[in-house]
Amino acid sequence: MKKFIEPGVVSVFVADRSRMAGQLMATALRVGPYSTTVVGSAVTSAEVISGLRKTPADVVLISPFLADGPTAGLKIIREVRSSNPETDVIVLIDAIERAIVTEAFQSGAVGILCRDESFEVLCKCIHAVHEGQVWANSETLRMVLDALTQMPRAINLQIRNGKSGKLLTKREEDLVHLVAEGLTNRDISKQLNLSEHTVRNYLFRIFNKLGTANRLELAVYALNRREENQGNPPDSEN
Secondary structure: OOOOOOOOOEEEEEEOOOHHHHHHHHHHHHHOOOOEEEEEEEOOHHHHHHHHHHOOOOEEEEOOOEOOEOOHHHHOHHHHHHHOOOOEEEEEEOOOOHHHHHHHHHHOOOEEEEOOOOHHHHHHHHHHHHOOOOEOOHHHHHHHHHHHHHOOOHHHHHHHOOOHHHOOOHHHHHHHHHHHOOOOHHHHHHHHOOOHHHHHHHHHHHHHHHOOOOHHHHHHHHHHHHHHHHHOOOOOOO
């Protein structure tokens, strides 16, 4: 059952490798000056899934290293996103490692934050991703972009085969272009005259249609589509 959350307050679920680490972070978020509240915490994959089933959260802070394995947190991101499409995932890392960063984003995370950052930066990250932004510093973003350009994806095959345009409706295509321009969900809702809830639902359907995991991959898809269209202008009628 979902707890009552005051309007404007971001609900957070914390998943870390130890009870103490999770409790310290939860306490800091609860008493901090930012509008956040912690609705649950976990140390294993099973506890994360069951906890979110009982009490959905706006944002999940998750460590790759949980009590049930060094990459357990990364392995359940897809399941978290599938079961809770309106929940954003931020991965807390000890150090910037290419494999962890790319897997996190490809699994559906929308934020990567190193534990060396300050508590204030953590709070800003939480509110930024909740508003529809992708959170990554220049180093992690470069890693992800390199991985996306090197990895063969279904969406790239669809583009080369000229079939991608048939997958999305006109409204969905418009939304994809706005995501590629860097607009947040709030900005998109205003521009398309939709509620933020509807924008999130649209995005989840688009992710499923294209096989993308997050906004970053969706932006790459949009850029590829744009280049494809520029290189292949529509045939003129005789």
